[in-house]
Amino acid sequence: MTEISAAALRGAVDLSSLRNRPAQPPAAAPAPAEGGGDVVVDVTDQTFGDIVELSRSVPVVVDLWAEWCGPCKQLSPIIEKVTREQNGRVVLAKVDVDANPQIAQAFRAQSIPMVVALLGGQPVPMFTGAVPEEQVREVFARLLEVAAQNGVNGSVPVGDADAATGEEPEEAPLPPLHAEAFEAIEAGDYARAISAYERALAENPRDEDAKAGLGQVRLLHRVQGLDLQQVRAAAAAAPQDLDVQFQVADLDIAGGHVDDAFGRLLDLFAAADAPDRARIRTRLVELFDLIGAGDGRVAAARTRLTSLLF
Incomplete structure (x- = not known):
């Protein structure tokens, strides 16, 4: 899984x-x-x-x-x-x-x-x-x-009626672009899935299912093929390299270590200059959306981010 x-x-x-x-x-x-x-x-x-x-x-x-x-x-x-x-x-x-x-x-x-x-x-x-x-x-x-x-x-x-016949209720068919994204995910073609979700959002910017799916598949795409030990070693050797620090955070999110990911990025944000802060904030907001606004870890991280901004 x-x-x-x-x-x-x-x-x-x-x-x-x-x-x-x-x-x-x-x-x-x-x-x-x-x-x-x-x-x-x-x-x-x-x-x-x-x-x-x-x-x-x-x-x-x-x-x-x-x-x-x-x-x-x-x-x-x-x-x-x-x-x-x-x-x-x-x-x-x-x-x-x-x-x-x-x-x-x-x-x-x-x-x-x-x-x-x-x-x-x-x-x-x-x-x-x-x-x-x-x-x-x-x-x-x-x-x-x-x-x-x-x-x-x-x-x-x-x-x-369902219990008597043993039949499962029919599921409503997925919208075409959602179906395309699911097929691509099952095939491991995350780039095509991302494209399908992006087109779905272009058609309907309020499509919350497409928005959620896009965040998840982007994360899957970013961590595909990464070796956790190699990435952690690279991050330890280059603590100011945003790209490799982002990779560690992505792997932490994918593995369920949400607080670790947020803490890493917020520490980076605190020490960064303005251009890097913009990149880090963009990644944090994307991960906040992925985890969900109702999660207490997101609320705590948002509070710290706000304090660092002001």
Whole structure:
């Protein structure tokens, strides 16, 4: 699986203790939440392993919440609504952190609501705290793009008719330029994918899916063929070489070390002259868009960047 996300983006989260639990009586399959249909389920420490396995074929969004949490009560209905609108292409796993401390500990949930995706058994940070519905939709769109790039594009039956026939709902066809980009990504032709997304944005500058896809595929294109050890050695030998420092930051983002990437670029920015500052700021803004405005690491990095500007 390609190590990139909307975030991914993924952080250092160890789910092995939940995926491979000690022998115990078989747990029942996760039950649908009230009114949630097949795509919204309540999971526990005992049943979470089933969700991890499900994420190998269908993207799973994990909503970490608690009964006492006011922002959770604002956010959860939005996430459920957007999940159902995906027609089975996303499953929402709801986790009461008070009742399921092992899951909360595995995700290092220091504050809630916290929303994380699982793709192929691997965690991908989405956002923390209550965010508006428009932003939730944007993050879901980005998740589906990353999932498709990594072959996690199955779906689950939705509704009684689908369950009875065993048929999966038909997905709406992708716009032609998006389809061209996906085909190019699967072929490893990132330059052609970039061109397709750029043409899609030229036609519709508000195409958020194309914008998200373009940022992700540009990163894939930049890190393609790079050797991490060689790049790090070159960066250590030439600390003022922006191009090689950018390569290290890209590899950190692709590997999920988001704070390391932002810290490296912000340190460079602090010591740079005006022309170099412009280049560094442009790259930072691109990476901010890639990770997503709702991510706390982006907010912290933006705050530091602003302080350095003024």
